[in-house]
Amino acid sequence: MESARLWIHSLLFFIFIIASLYVLDTLVISNRLTTHYQNIQLKKQPQLPLRFRSDGTFKILQVADMHYGNGMVTRCRDVLESEFNYCSDLNTTHFLRKMIHIERPDLIVFTGDNIFGSSATDAAESLFEVFAPAIESGIPWAAVLGNHDQESTMNREELMSFISLMDYSVSQTFPMDPMEQQPMTNIDGFGNYNLEVRGAPGSYLSNSSILNLYFLDSGDRAIVDGVRTYNWIRESQLSWLRGLSKRFQVNTITGTMEAY
Structure with missing residues (x-):
């Protein structure tokens, strides 16, 4: 047992x-x-090419220096003491969403300091939030960097690569070589590119680029003679811009676009 x-x-x-x-x-x-x-999930592509409207207008909404941090937990600066507890990054989001709804632009352009590195603990999350109103609208949008964007968890190349892959973004990390159709990685900075805007649909300029928008990376910081200062646009960038501009000069005699 x-x-x-x-x-x-x-x-x-x-x-x-x-x-x-x-x-x-x-x-x-x-x-x-x-x-x-x-x-x-594949990137949602914007409706291209960019075109003038039938009434001959092309509206751009420019947005600069949002200094976005961590959303509702990042408080506003330079506001009245009575407003401090009620003002955050979400105020910026609400304002941008309202402006897009009112203006209905053809292109939204973010011109730097989109996020404020020292306040953004996760650059990717902050980018998703700061560009959310543009993405929700489905309108093509473009961005370049300021001197604060890279102060979080991504460097400048990573930031522009990430931005270029976001829904409806027409941003580019490097410009394209018009002859080789390859990225030109030998130019200073990240976020040098151009966008062509064609004529109105049905017009004789519908297949021609009649407005060219140039985007340049002005860098972040630099040390000159031992002094910390802002960076600047370099000669390699200007050389690229001049060369591309010549290709889009208008032939005033024939009224067509010719490459020089």
């Missing part, structure tokens, strides 16, 4: 160990080791 009782106890203990290992594997280990596959 004693040996039978010991055998039963051993069997029950063995079953308990097996059950415990199964629960541990199911609830803890497997969840950490198993890769959960999700549907791949």
Whole structure:
């Protein structure tokens, strides 16, 4: 009887160990080791090419120096003391969303200091939030960097690459070589590119670029003679701009676009 009782106890203990290992594997280990596959989300492409409207207008909404941080937890600066507890990054988001709704621009352009590095603990999350109103609108939008954007968790190249992959963005990290159709990586900075705006649909200029928008990376900071100052646009950038501009000069005699 004693040996039978010991055998039963051993069997029950063995079953308990097996059950415990199964629960541990199911609830803890497997969840950490198993890769959960999700549907791949492709970038939502903007409606291109950019065009003038039939009435001959092309509206650009320019947005500068939003200095976005961490959303509702980042308080406004330079406001009245009575407003401080009620003012955050969300005020900027609300204002931008309202401006887009009122103006209905053809292109939205963000011209630097989109996020405020020292206040943005996660650059990617802040970028998603700061550009959310533009993405929600489905309107093509472009961006360049200021001197504060890279002070968070991404460098300037990473920031522009990330921005270029966001929904409806027409931003570029590097300009394209018009002859080779390859990125020109030998130019200083990140975010040098141009956007062509064609004539109104149905017009004789509908397939011609009649407005060219040039975007340049002015850098962040530099040390000159031991003094910390702002960076500047370099000769390689100006050389690229001049060369591209010549390709889009209007032939005033024929009224067509020719490459020189």
